[in-house]
Structures are given as structure tokens and as C-alpha cells.
Amino acid sequence: MTKTPSRPASLLRRALSPGWAVLFLVAAIAPARAALSGADLHLSGLAQSLQIGGFASQGYLKSSANDYLGETSKGTFDFREYALNASWSTGKWRVGAQAFGEKLGSYGNDEVKLDWAMVDYQAAQWFGVRAGRVKLPRGLYNEALDLDSVRPFVLLPQSLYDNRLRDFIASFDGGMAYGNIDLKRFGSVDYKVYYGDTPMKPNTGASDYFNTDSPFKIIAIGVKSLAGGTLFWDTPINGLRMGYSHTTYTKLATVMHVLIPYAHVDSTSPKHTNAFNHDEFSVEFVRGDWTFATEAAHDVALYLVNVAGNLWLSDKTDLFYVSAARRINRWLELGSYYSISREHYVHNTNAIIPPLLKQGDYALSARFDLSDHLIFKIEGHYLDGAGKIFDTNSQPNPFALRASHWSMIAIKTTYSF
Numbered sequence: 281m282t283k284t285p286s287r288p289a290s291l292l293r294r295a296l297s298p299g300w301a302v303l304f305l306v307a308a309i310a311p312a313r314a315a316l317s318g319a320d321l322h323l324s325g326l327a328q329s330l331q332i333g334g335f336a337s338q339g340y341l342k343s344s345a346n347d348y349l350g351e352t353s354k355g356t357f358d359f360r361e362y363a364l365n366a367s368w369s370t371g372k373w374r375v376g377a378q379a380f381g382e383k384l385g386s387y388g389n390d391e392v393k394l395d396w397a398m399v400d401y402q403a404a405q406w407f408g409v410r411a412g413r414v415k416l417p418r419g420l421y422n423e424a425l426d427l428d429s430v431r432p433f434v435l436l437p438q439s440l441y442d443n444r445l446r447d448f449i450a451s452f453d454g455g456m457a458y459g460n461i462d463l464k465r466f467g468s469v470d471y472k473v474y475y476g477d478t479p480m481k482p483n484t485g486a487s488d489y490f491n492t493d494s495p496f497k498i499i500a501i502g503v504k505s506l507a508g509g510t511l512f513w514d515t516p517i518n519g520l521r522m523g524y525s526h527t528t529y530t531k532l533a534t535v536m537h538v539l540i541p542y543a544h545v546d547s548t549s550p551k552h553t554n555a556f557n558h559d560e561f562s563v564e565f566v567r568g569d570w571t572f573a574t575e576a577a578h579d580v581a582l583y584l585v586n587v588a589g590n591l592w593l594s595d596k597t598d599l600f601y602v603s604a605a606r607r608i609n610r611w612l613e614l615g616s617y618y619s620i621s622r623e624h625y626v627h628n629t630n631a632i633i634p635p636l637l638k639q640g641d642y643a644l645s646a647r648f649d650l651s652d653h654l655i656f657k658i659e660g661h662y663l664d665g666a667g668k669i670f671d672t673n674s675q676p677n678p679f680a681l682r683a684s685h686w687s688m689i690a691i692k693t694t695y696s697f
Contacts, residue, residue, distance in 0.1 A: 329368065329369050329370070330366065330367075330368050331366065331367050331368075332364075332365070332366045333364075333365050333366075333696070333697060334362070334363050334364040334365055334696070334697060335361070335362065335363055335426065335428065335694055335695060335696035335697070336360075336361075336362040336363075336694070336695050337360055337361050337362065337428060337692055337693065337694035337695070338357070338359070338360045338692070338693060339357075339359035339360060339434065339690065339691055339692035339693070340355065340356070340357050340359060340689075340690070340691045340692075341355070341356050341359050341688065341689070341690050341691075342355040342356075342688065342689050343686055343687065343688040343689075344683075344686045344687045344688070345682075345683035345686040346663075346666050346669055346677070346682055346683050346686055347385075347669070347675070347677065348663075348666075348668070348669055348688065349384060349385055349443060349444065350384060350385025350386070351385065352385075352688060356385065358383050358384065358385050359383070359384060359385075359690075359692070360382065360383050361380070361381070361382045361426070362380070362381050362382075363378050363379060363380040363381070363395065363426060364378065364379050365377065365378035365379075366378075372401055372402050372403060373399070373400070373401055374399075374400040374401075374402075375398070375399050375400070376396075376397070376398060376400075377394065377396065377397035377398075378394075378395040378396050378397070378426075379392055379393070379394060379395065380392070380393060380394075380395035380426070381393070382446070384443055384444065384485075385444075386483075386674070386675065387444060387483075387484060387485050394413060395413070395450065395451060396412075396413045396414065396415050396450075396451045397412050397413045398410045398411060398412035398413060398414050399411055399412055404459070405459065405460050405462070406459040406460060406461050406462075407457065407458075407459045408457070408458050408459055409455065409456065409457050409458075410455070410456050410458070411454070411455040411456070412453070413451050413452070413453050414451060414452060414453075414454065414455070414456050414474065414476070415450065415451050416449055416450060416451055416452050416474075416478075416527070417456075417472045417474070417509075417510045417525065418449065418508075418510065418525045418527060418558070418560060419440060419441075419525050419560045419562050419575050419577070420523075420562045420564050420573055420575060421436060421441065422441070422449060422450075425441065425446065425450055428655065428657075428692070428694040428696065429655065429694070429696055431605065431615070431647075432605050432613040432614060432615035432645045432646070432647035432657065433603075433605075433615055433617070433643070433645045433657070433659065434645060434657045434658070434659040434690040434691070434692045435643070435659065435661075435690055437575075437601035437603065437617050437619035437641070437643075438619060438621075438641060438668065439577075439599040439600060439601055439619040439620055439621040439639075439641070439668075440560070440575055440577055440599050440601060440619075442485070442489075442668070443485075444485030444486075444488070444489065444670075445485050445486055445489060446485065447478075447480055447481070447484050447485065447486050448478065448480065448485070448486035448489070451478070452474070452476045452477065452478045452506055453476050453477055453478065453479065454474060454475050454476015454477065454506075455474065455475060455476065456472055456473065456474035457472070457473050457474075458470070458471065458472040458473075459471060465516060466515075466516060467513060467514045467515045467516045468513075468514045469511065469512065469513055469514070470510075470511075470512045470514065470523075471509065471510070471511050471512075472509055472510045473508075473509040474506075474507065474508060474509065475505065475506070475507045476505065476506060476507075477503055477504065477505050477506060478503055478506055478529075479502075480501045480502060480503065481501070482497075482498045482499055482500060482501055482534075483498075483674075484501075486501065487501045487534065488670040488672045488675070489670065490532065490534065490581075491534055491672065492670045492671050492672060493671055497673050497674070498534050498535070498673075499535050500534065500535040501532075501533070501534045501535075502532075502533065503529050503530070503531060503532045503533075504530045504531035504532075505529075505530050505531075506527060506528065506529045506530070507527070507528055507530075508525070508526045508527035508528060508558075509525075509526060510523060510524070510525040510526075511523055511524050512562075518567075519565055519566035519567050520563075520564075520565045521563075521564055522561075522562060522563045522564075523561075523562050524559075524560070524561055524562070525558075525559070525560040525562070526557070526558065526559050526560075527557070527558045528555060528556070528557050528558075529555065529556040529557075530555055531555075532555075532556050532581075555581075555582055556579070556580070556581045556582075557579070557580045557581075558577060558578075558579050559577060559578050560575060560576070560577040560578075561575065561576050561577070562574075562575045563575070569606050569607040569608075570604065570605070570606050571603075571604070571605045571606075572602075572603070572604050573601075573602070573603045573604075574600075574601065574602040574603070575599075575600070575601060576598075576599065576600045577598075577599040577600070578596070578597070578598055578599070579595075579596070579597040579599065580594065580595070580596050580597075581594070581595040582594055582595075594625065595623065595624075595625055596623070596624060596625075597621060597622065597623040598621070598622045598623075599620075599621050600619070600620050600621075601617050601618060601619035601620070602617060602618055603615065603616065603617035603618075604616055604617070605645075610649065611648060611649045611650075612646070612647070612648060612649075613646075613647040613649075614644075614645065614646055614647075615643075615644075615645040615646075615647070616642075616643060616644050616645065617641075617642075617643050618640070618641070618642055618643075619640070619641040619643070620638070620639065620640040620641065621637075621638070621639050621667065621668060622636060622637070622638045622667070623636070623637040623638075623667060624636045624637065636667075637665075637667030637668075637679070638664075638665040638667045639663060639664070639665040639666060639667040639668040639669075640663065640664035640665055641661055641662075641663050641664075642661065642662045642663075642664075643659055643660070643661050644659065644660050645657060645658070645659040645660075646658050646659075653695055653696055653697055654693070654694070654695050655693065655694050655696075656691075656692075656693045657690075657691070657692045657693070657694075658689070658690070658691050659689070659690040659691075659692075660687070660688075660689055660690075661687060661688040661689070661690065662685075662686075662687050663685070663686050663687065663688065664684070664685060665684060666679075666682035666683060666684060666686070669682055
């Protein structure tokens, strides 16, 4: 007979799981880090600066219908993130890394992984290089996905910053050149160009995103390379910047477990891309206590849909949002945005295949600064359409059964140091 574990023992095992262990480690390190903040280490007569930081957040999601970002129709606490990071610099050199873990519905599973780790050398203001696992520069906020302290929103506009795609858009393995070029009275220009690849695993948000209508289990996903760049103009108008971002992923493909009577066959998916392109235009304006932002993007993926190679399917998605936020006082900030995505498929015959997958999102947020390190956020969403809900082998959500109009509440508290 199997002995049922006692409740204290069960709770202890849960407390010692990787995710909760990191949360406890963050709480333990924070006071020590505060004591070490600003300390300088001296090595071979050179002043070296070591900085240690991190954060831990826990949230709750509840939707009136549809399971989005987890089992939200029932309400879920499977919405948390945590990280520890360290950086060290001297002169023109900087080295840094971050360990990160998350739980978002069925994704993340509290697995702690290396989020980014890089060596950076900036020879001059106009030219620098960095290599390793590098944050992916895309749009206004992609390099600041973890920085809850810089915005009032629980969820960034999901049309462009889908939380489920973090393993696809957060960082890459490779190298980057960057710099800032002074244009005198015309402001300045920031540029970044990069090349590398991005490791991905099955049973992740990226795997489900690219195989959302597949009836089979995905057992592998990968990309040969990615390349791109950003160009941002800091205009002479104080607080106004605008820019363009481009990324191309080549040979993004999956392998699926195909079920055939009396046999299980692993084969290259009949739905793999020759290229996936992302183009994005961004504008941000900061004036006093106000921050306004808008971004528009266009994704194009070209899929091979039969073995003969003579039938292609183009997946085109238009993404857009506009947002506004205002700091009311030292402890309250309010924000709002409208975000929308529209997706459709086109055969090589240029025939559009219905339905047009659409999801609009009206959001209203409030952020409360409880202390210098602790913030609390609450956010309401009204959603028009359900085109961004995944329909996979493990999480079937047929389009015809989704509610077209629904709402969601998101709550999140974050401690950072």
C-alpha cells in the first residue's frame, strides 16, 4: 500500500521546488545586497564595480471566458517570475548575466535558466560590441521585459509583447554591434545590428504559437539563424523618439509526432517556415508625468504545406497598440492602452483563407508604489475577439467554441532590489 505523504512533508517538497527556492533566495539575498550596494572591489590596482540585483513577482489572472495565458477561466495563480542578476564593469568592459524562472499557465514550469549572459566592450560612443546570450533589441520595450518598475502595466500590450513568446523574443545567442551617433542640433541616432540563433524547446509558447492548429504533438523546434537591427532617432524635441526594428528568422522548423494506425512516426512537420520576418515601427513621447507610446508591426511567415514543395502558405499578422500613462503622485501611476492583432493565411494563389483571426484588447491599469522596492498592480481588460488563443494537441481551443467578447483581470505584486 502506498503511504500518503503528510501535509507538512508535501508543503516542504513544494517549498524546495526550483521556483520557490529562487523566491526564497531572492528574499535572503536582498538585505545582503543592500549592504553591499555601491561597494567597490579592487583587483590589481584597478577599481572594479560589482552590482547584484533581482526581482520576484507573483500574480493572479481571471477571465470571464476562454483560457488565455493559462487556465484563466477558472482563475489561476500560475503567473510569476523571478530572477537574480549580476554585472561587473571596468573601463570600457562590462560582463553580466541573469538567471530567470517563470510560471505562466503550462509554460515555464518554474525552470530556472540562463536568461542572458554577455561580454560588452564599448570602444567609443558611436561603436561597441557585445557577445554571448544577448537581449534581443526589438521595439521600445523588448529589452526591458523584466523591468516592472518602469511601467504601470501588468501585461505589456500582448499584440507585440506576448508573454507566452518570451523564449522566442527575449534573447538570442550571438553577437551585436551598437552605438550612438550625435547629430548635433538634429538629436542623435542609436543603432544595433545583430546575428545569431535562438534555442527553443517543445511545449513552450513559441512551439504552440507556430503550431497552434496542429493535431499532433510537437517534439522539436529550432531555427537556423536570426539577423536584424534597430535604428532609433532621439529627436531634437525633448522626450520624443522614434524608430524601426527588423528581424529575420531563417529555417524555423518543427518536428511532430505523427499518429498512424499501428505506428508512431516522427517526421518533419509539413508546416515549417522558409523565413519568418518581423518589421516594427515605434514612437514614444515623454512629457512631464505623461508617457505616450505607439507601435505597429507586421509579421510574415512562409510555410511549406505539402511534401512536394509546390504549395506554400503565407501567414500574415498585423500588430498595433497605442498607450498612455501618467504618474499621479509618488505612490500612484495610471495607464491605459488599446492593442490589436489581425492574422490571416494566404495561399500561393493569393487566396485568403478565412477566418481572419482578430483580438482587440482595451486595458486600464493602476500601479501602487508601496515602498521603494515593492509595487502592486491591478489591471482590467476587455477583449474583442479571441484570435490569440492557442489551439494545440494538449490544449484544444477550437476557434468556433471561443467567446468573442470577454473580460479579464490581472493582479501582480513585484519586489525588486
